[in-house]
Amino acid sequence: MKLNTKSRYAVMALADMSKFPLDSPVSLRDISLRQSISLLYLEQIFLKLKKNEIVKSVRGSNGGYVLRKDPKNIKLSEIFQAVDQKVKTVGCKKDSKKGCNGKSAKCITHELWDELDLYINNFFENKNLSDLLMTKERRN
């Protein structure tokens, strides 16, 4: 049970952006250097973040990306959804042909996994970008 780099990098990159003036574009190149994330990979990630309206892009020289909302209004759950790494711990769908179907007693643990999904989603639902910065600042 582990998180993939895409979600992790997305959060890292956005947290990084949050530390700079929110109205001026931050280039992926800078993020790449500061966070040690491949530039090409970041581009892929930001394409998704853009499509999901978490950031907007400013093209051309001195361009970059800008957050579309205040960091305290960007929930981690949004970010995860954007890079489509949905928290779905198990493949067994409500109406799958094989294996677990509602009527048989087979998938006795079905409810458990649903509950787990909700539980984890709840974590991300209650955390926003500015939460991350605060804990960091408190320490320095």
Next chain:
Amino acid sequence: MKLNTKSRYAVMALADMSKFPLDSPVSLRDISLRQSISLLYLEQIFLKLKKNEIVKSVRGSNGGYVLRKDPKNIKLSEIFQAVDQKVKTVGCKKDSKKGCNGKSAKCITHELWDELDLYINNFFENKNLSDLLMTKERRN
């Protein structure tokens, strides 16, 4: 972020066992049939469960596996540990050479992932095998 089949099957199989008299061995063949899990794969999983003293084996004809403890004393966290699918959402260790090291401000999200791990582990720590059965029985 998804759970692998090994952990899932382990929980399913043990939950299945819990529904039968606790002192007589349940064969993997039966579990395999009831839960639609490959017998060979189950063998692999139960080897680990046995090594970690969650079940004990009874060899020979009419043999099978027996739970070593009462289902209400078997926490899901034990099961996960046994099939060594530790909940460690991120690879970035405290003292890794590359990437995230304590002193630099790089891994700004480090604390977040630690918190997430704790959060998820907490879920498994507070659930035991008999919890699963109860929710099921309540429905029938």
Next chain:
DNA sequence: TATATACCCGACTAAAATAGTCAAGTATTA
């Protein structure tokens, strides 16, 4: 207006993890 910067985007790929299978056993009971 040339050039450098930076986003855009689909296709591709190496490596790792997952989800099993296989073969060749050993122990026990009926």
Next chain:
DNA sequence: TAATACTTGACTATTTTAGTCGGGTATATA
């Protein structure tokens, strides 16, 4: 002694992950 059932290590196909590559387009500024 035959059948049942656990034992164990090695092997393998498939899928997923974590990127890279190539060839763009848009914009600012010198």
